[in-house]
Amino acid sequence: MYSIETKSLSKSFGDLKAVNDISFTVQEGEIFGFLGPNGAGKSTTMMILTTLLKPTSGQALVSGYDVRANPKEVRQRIGYVQQETTVDEYLTGRENLILQARLNHIPKDEIDKNIDEVLDLIELSDKQNEAVVTYSGGMRKRLDIAGGLLHRPKVLFLDEPTVGLDIQTRRKIWEYIKKIHTEFDMTIFLTTHYMEEADQLCDRIGIIDSGKIQVIDSPENMKSAMGKEVISLVIENGEAQTKFIEELEKIQLVNKINHDNEKITIFASKGTEVIPKIFQISSDLKIKINTISLTSPTLDDVFISYTGHEIRDEGGFNRKKEHAKMKRLRA
Ligand SMILES: Nc1ncnc2c1ncn2[C@@H]1O[C@H](COP(=O)(O)OP(=O)(O)OP(=O)(O)O)[C@@H](O)[C@H]1O
Ligand SMILES: [Mg+2]
Incomplete structure (x- = not known):
């Protein structure tokens, strides 16, 4: 059984095909990544797989369950760490996790144990009783990730886990992701527009551009094929x-x-x-x-060769797009 399987998955917003006929599989235990620029359809795919968006057509199975027919079964088996941070700044780290645990319906007698475990794993035990407002960007992200691990999911979804962080902090987060992957023995599906991140973390990568997967392979194979x-x-x-x-x-x-x-x-x-x-x-x-x-050859070269442009073309911070996104989120 695959951890994730999609068949001709598509999602349109009006005339825009944000996800356009995507088919791929992720093996159990794999770290699989979508590499693509802003607007490629990464978050949209992830939101379908995490049952937050309905596909326009096609099928998606997560841990063997159809996201449309069995969303509850899917949600019980996944952790999802959104692109934008979701922690409450005025609560402490621990309070945030308690809130998250309740939202995930974790049995009361397991909450404390699970929280201690994830705090230990991401090395935030020392700061757990301080308000998140005092945390650095990297610590907030780690807390976000901890929240996604509380119910011991089989599949962890990380949407741009290091976007906006400086390179040192990014590298540290990669170490945590690797550690989580080994210790919790889970499948990880992540999205990124950082070449190095995809290269460092992923067993296999799908290069996605304008809603389409251009190629799927291991970073090594992609580079040597060039x-x-x-x-x-x-x-x-x-x-x-x-x-x-x-x-x-x-x-x-x-x-x-x-x-x-x-x-x-x-x-x-x-x-x-x-x-x-x-x-x-x-x-x-x-x-x-x-x-x-x-x-x-680097992954940069691979990306250009498959998409005809550099990832930086539209990458980085797009103010207009971010505003539109914030507006949608607020609504
Ligand atoms: N709710 C929505 N309504 C209308 N258009 C949307 C909606 N959500 C996403 N889009 C559009 O769909 C396309 C894909 O967006 P998506 O957020 O999946 O891209 P992404 O690859 O995650 O990009 P980013 O790197 O900016 O996070 C974009 O053109 C985006 O503007
Ligand atoms: Mg996104």
Whole structure:
């Protein structure tokens, strides 16, 4: 049995296909991630899987139960940590967890024990009796995650677990997620628009863009499928650019080329042999190369190759979108 299984899952908001015919499976015990930019459909998929949104069409099973037919059974088996923090700032950490435990209908005689256990796991026992208003962003997130663990779910959903946190704090949260995964022996489904996060945490990744899954594989396979080496070029913009790329494509050992104005990325099996040829062509066509570098493929490269754009295109903070989202949430 799969922990998560979707079949042609779709969700439309008016004319917008936020989730467009998505099919994937997640094995028990896996850490699976959706990697995609703002508006890709990550949260919408997660809200369907956590029974908070009804799909327009298609099917989704979580822990073997259909989200539409058996939402209660699904909810009993999952933990869900939303993208936006949900803790109450004026309560203490422990009080927040008590509230969460009651909402989850955890039997009274188990509440204290479960809370102690998760506080210990995420190392917040020391601060549990202080108001959350005094907590750092990372501590709040950890408390959020603790809330999702109280009823010992089989499947944990983490929607952008480190969004907005600085890189050190993000790394620490990754350690906690790994620790939770091993100690609680659960399946984790997370979403992120951070390449490094997907790379560090996930056994497999689905790259999602405009409501569609572009590819699903392990980070390692994705990277090695790109070819062994990546040559990144920045050239002076000029008329000969198209011709330049045409000529580059003719080089043997070149697997694939992506270009975004003056930025050219070449995937090659033997970079050191390709570079002299690049210089030859640029010299013939009188194209000035500003920078050139040879690296191993990263998930960034994989993402560009499948979606045709960088994740940062629309990534980061989109004020207009955030406002629209807040408005929806308030309503
Ligand atoms: N309730 C709603 N009503 C109308 N449109 C919505 C609603 N919820 C989401 N959308 C739209 O659906 C698309 C997918 O949104 P979703 O929140 O799933 O993206 P996401 O991948 O989670 O992005 P982010 O990185 O910003 O969290 C977006 O274009 C969004 O504006
Ligand atoms: Mg989202």
